[in-house]
Amino acid sequence: MSMSQGGGRDRRGLVRSPQNLAAGLSLVFLAALALWLTRGLSQGHLNAMGPGMLPDWLAYGVGLCGLALLVAAFVKDGEPLEAWSLRGPLFVVVAILAFAVTIRPFSFGPISIPGLGMIVAGPLAIIIGGYAAPEAQLRPLLVLAFGLTPFCMVLFGDLLNLPIPIFPQSLAGLMPDGWSQKTILRVLAALMAVVAVVIHFAGGRRKDGRDGKIDVATQPEEI
Amino acid sequence: MGDLVSNLSLGFGVALSLQNLGLAFLGCLVGTLIGVLPGVGPIATIAMLLPITFGLDPVGALIMLAGIYYGAQYGGSTTAILVNIPGEATSVVTTLDGHQMARQGRAGVALGIAAIGSFFAGTVATIVIAALGAPLTRLALIFGPAEYFSLMVMGLVFAVVLARGSILKAIAMILVGVLLSTVGLDLETGEERMTLGLPFLIDGIDFAVLAMGVFGIAEILRNLDHTETRDVVRQAIGRLLPNRDDFRQSYKPVLRGTLIGATLGILPGNGAVLGPFASYTVEKKLAKDSSRFGRGAIEGVAGPESANNAGAQTSFIPLLTLGIPPNAVMALMVGAMTIHGIVPGPQVMTRNPELFWGMIASMWVGNLMLLIINLPLVGMWVRLLKVPYHLMFPAILMFCCIGIYSINSLPTDVMFIGFFGIVGYMLIKFGFEPAPMLLGFVLGKLLEENLRRALILSRGSLETFIDRPVSGVLLLVAVALLVVALLPSIRKGRDEVFTE
Numbered sequence: 001m002s003m004s005q006g007g008g009r010d011r012r013g014l015v016r017s018p019q020n021l022a023a024g025l026s027l028v029f030l031a032a033l034a035l036w037l038t039r040g041l042s043q044g045h046l047n048a049m050g051p052g053m054l055p056d057w058l059a060y061g062v063g064l065c066g067l068a069l070l071v072a073a074f075v076k077d078g079e080p081l082e083a084w085s086l087r088g089p090l091f092v093v094v095a096i097l098a099f100a101v102t103i104r105p106f107s108f109g110p111i112s113i114p115g116l117g118m119i120v121a122g123p124l125a126i127i128i129g130g131y132a133a134p135e136a137q138l139r140p141l142l143v144l145a146f147g148l149t150p151f152c153m154v155l156f157g158d159l160l161n162l163p164i165p166i167f168p169q170s171l172a173g174l175m176p177d178g179w180s181q182k183t184i185l186r187v188l189a190a191l192m193a194v195v196a197v198v199i200h201f202a203g204g205r206r207k208d209g210r211d212g213k214i215d216v217a218t219q220p221e222e223i
Numbered sequence: 224m225g226d227l228v229s230n231l232s233l234g235f236g237v238a239l240s241l242q243n244l245g246l247a248f249l250g251c252l253v254g255t256l257i258g259v260l261p262g263v264g265p266i267a268t269i270a271m272l273l274p275i276t277f278g279l280d281p282v283g284a285l286i287m288l289a290g291i292y293y294g295a296q297y298g299g300s301t302t303a304i305l306v307n308i309p310g311e312a313t314s315v316v317t318t319l320d321g322h323q324m325a326r327q328g329r330a331g332v333a334l335g336i337a338a339i340g341s342f343f344a345g346t347v348a349t350i351v352i353a354a355l356g357a358p359l360t361r362l363a364l365i366f367g368p369a370e371y372f373s374l375m376v377m378g379l380v381f382a383v384v385l386a387r388g389s390i391l392k393a394i395a396m397i398l399v400g401v402l403l404s405t406v407g408l409d410l411e412t413g414e415e416r417m418t419l420g421l422p423f424l425i426d427g428i429d430f431a432v433l434a435m436g437v438f439g440i441a442e443i444l445r446n447l448d449h450t451e452t453r454d455v456v457r458q459a460i461g462r463l464l465p466n467r468d469d470f471r472q473s474y475k476p477v478l479r480g481t482l483i484g485a486t487l488g489i490l491p492g493n494g495a496v497l498g499p500f501a502s503y504t505v506e507k508k509l510a511k512d513s514s515r516f517g518r519g520a521i522e523g524v525a526g527p528e529s530a531n532n533a534g535a536q537t538s539f540i541p542l543l544t545l546g547i548p549p550n551a552v553m554a555l556m557v558g559a560m561t562i563h564g565i566v567p568g569p570q571v572m573t574r575n576p577e578l579f580w581g582m583i584a585s586m587w588v589g590n591l592m593l594l595i596i597n598l599p600l601v602g603m604w605v606r607l608l609k610v611p612y613h614l615m616f617p618a619i620l621m622f623c624c625i626g627i628y629s630i631n632s633l634p635t636d637v638m639f640i641g642f643f644g645i646v647g648y649m650l651i652k653f654g655f656e657p658a659p660m661l662l663g664f665v666l667g668k669l670l671e672e673n674l675r676r677a678l679i680l681s682r683g684s685l686e687t688f689i690d691r692p693v694s695g696v697l698l699l700v701a702v703a704l705l706v707v708a709l710l711p712s713i714r715k716g717r718d719e720v721f722t723e
Contacts, residue, residue, distance in 0.1 A: 022652075023653035026649070026653060027395055027399075034402055034417065037416075037419070038417060041416060045683055046685065047679060047682045047683025049675045049678060051414045054671050054674070055417065058402040058405070059402065061394075061398045062398045062402060065398065069392070069395075079654060082448075085447065085448055087447075088444050088448065089645055092443060092620065093641045095620060096440070096620070096624060096640060096641035097638060099624040100624075100628075118625065121624070122621050122625070125621045125624050126618065129616070129617045129621070132447055132616070133447060133613035133616070135611075136613060140614055141614075148618055152621070156274070156275075156625060162629045163629075163632060164629050164632070
């Protein structure tokens with residue numbers, strides 16, 4: 001398999017397989033955590049198992065696997081740890097959190113955010129998340145955000161009638177009387193789509209880098 | 224036999240209603256639409272699209288979901304052939320010869336034979352399900368808790384054997400999955416287990432959240448590390464319909480692939496994954512000139528694709544008859560059924576015959592739809608493939624957020640997909656495969672329930688699992704599988720199968 005081509009023949013030091021070491025440590029940690037969390041639960045007997053029995057057995061099993069991996073890390077040559085990127089996980093997680101706290105009223109301690117609905121949460125997730133890629137540029141992301149969000153608003157809110165907040169309720173007060181929620185939704189979606197088109201064409205069309213090459217995700221053999 | 228015909232005609236009566244036909248069509252279409260995006264497998268696709276079925280009646284919802292499933296599968300094959308990126312494990316094999324065919328300007332033929340082979344396999348698998356459904360359901364009635372427990376253990380062992388990479392890591396993942404499933408209220412005593420006092424953990428971890436995190440978000444994170452700039456489908460697609468020569472070369476592989484895939488798909492523990500690999504190996508062994516394989520041999524597309532689709536379909540059997548989901552996709556189906564108030568298992572067939580047979584008939588309809596919509600729409604799918612990844616993943620990210628939020632209307636669910644995304648990313652970096660964990664999680668609750676019940680019935684004696692003949696045989700098979708997988712010579716062979 002070509003995945004081992006990158007080496008793993010790193011022989012300095014005691015640790016011969018850093019990947020297995022990290023894997024083993026995380027399993028042992030997980031097992032310890034589970035055992036600690038279930039410490040108050042009764043074990044029961046085999047003929048009347050308590051709530052704690054199975055989780056404990058499983059935790060011991062996980063821990064044993066972890067220990068075995070730890071031993072293997074010192075005995076057998078194996079994979080090195082791949083490089084970690086911080087940018088990707090950071091932006092993606094922030095984007096998800098931004099979506100979660102703005103989609104509906106949220107309060108955590110002293111902070112409280114009014115429910116802003118999909119109209120805000122969607123673009124936030126796209127734009128913040130978009131910066132996870134090093135190639136990110138603001139304008140295409142804005143176009144994507146303002147183009148895709150109205151599509152989702154109409155699809156989920158209008159056509160499918162899912163109970164997902166679409167726009168902040170304070171916005172409804174600004175609209176002419178007699179407009180139903182659906183009408184407001186459609187008007188807002190149309191407005192956003194127009195904005196998307198405007199941004200797309202504003203600032204000149206630069207057809208740069210259109211040589212047919214784009215970035216694509218490659219699949220490693222392991223998945 | 225008469226039963227089979229009358230049941231199927233009941234099913235087709237349901238599936239061919241105008242509304243259900245429309246839903247099957249829509250499901251196939253959106254399933255392919257999302258599934259064709261590189262780096263989005265069927266699990267993430269279904270989890271993302273689950274909410275759009277909520278407003279429907281149960282039959283319609285399941286028909287649509289089945290359509291989404293087939294669409295996602297076929298979309299994965301399209302990506303595999305055109306861009307050399309398998310959307311999921313089962314289409315890895317298709318990249319080998321399918322993409323080579325595309326490079327030779329025969330992408331259309333590869334897509335065509337994949338669709339036709341899949342359709343044939345789907346037709347056979349539909350009949351297999353209809354024929355086996357009733358007898359297996361009767362079998363389920365003699366299953367007690369001990370047998371269920373042993374069957375699930377066998378399924379999990381099977382998943383370990385099938386997982387790639389280290390067996391130890393696969394076992395660890397299964398255990399972690401079962402461990403995660405024990406979070407939440409204890410079924411019998413009502414005590415909270417490992418909830419950290421957090422109210423939203425009382426009901427346990429939601430399967431869709433875990434799946435979306437580990438397969439949706441973690442995939443995005445991993446892909447971000449592995450993007451590269453390259454040409455995407457510059458070649459012409461070419462004609463779509465295979466000619467007489469192509470058919471002559473591929474009808475036998477299709478037949479064999481269907482047989483292999485359908486058989487393996489029935490096995491619990493995601494046997495369907497093995498289908499394409501097995502079919503490819505068989506075709507290569509049987510070929511007069513095996514050096515053609517890997518250089519655009521049409522048999523290398525026809526066989527595995529048929530096996531893939533046959534397996535994808537027969538993996539419904541354990542779910543519909545025994546109520547045991549054999550893989551993560553089927554677990555999502557369980558989730559969808561539960562939302563509509565249906566508990567999968569042997570009683571579905573007797574209590575909701577329309578649903579049961581309607582769904583089976585709609586599988587065939589779905590396969591036909593795929594054939595009809597995919598070939599003419601190939602041009603559109605190709606355009607989708609030209610979207611650069613740095614613009615595609617933010618869209619996927621938002622769809623994930625909206626999808627998961629609308630399942631339970633809980634912002635905490637959205638946060639959790641971020642958390643499990645990071646966890647999944649770490650697992651990948653540490654060389655763990657997330658699929659066995661998901662299966663462990665899926666079966667965990669059932670496993671514990673049946674274990675406890677069996678032990679109560681046997682008054683705490685573990686011998687019950689060996690003394691009862693069916694259960695004993697199942698456990699024996701499990702042990703044998705594990706031993707075989709650990710034998711050094713077999714292990715080498717197993718690695719070879721997966722690296723081909």
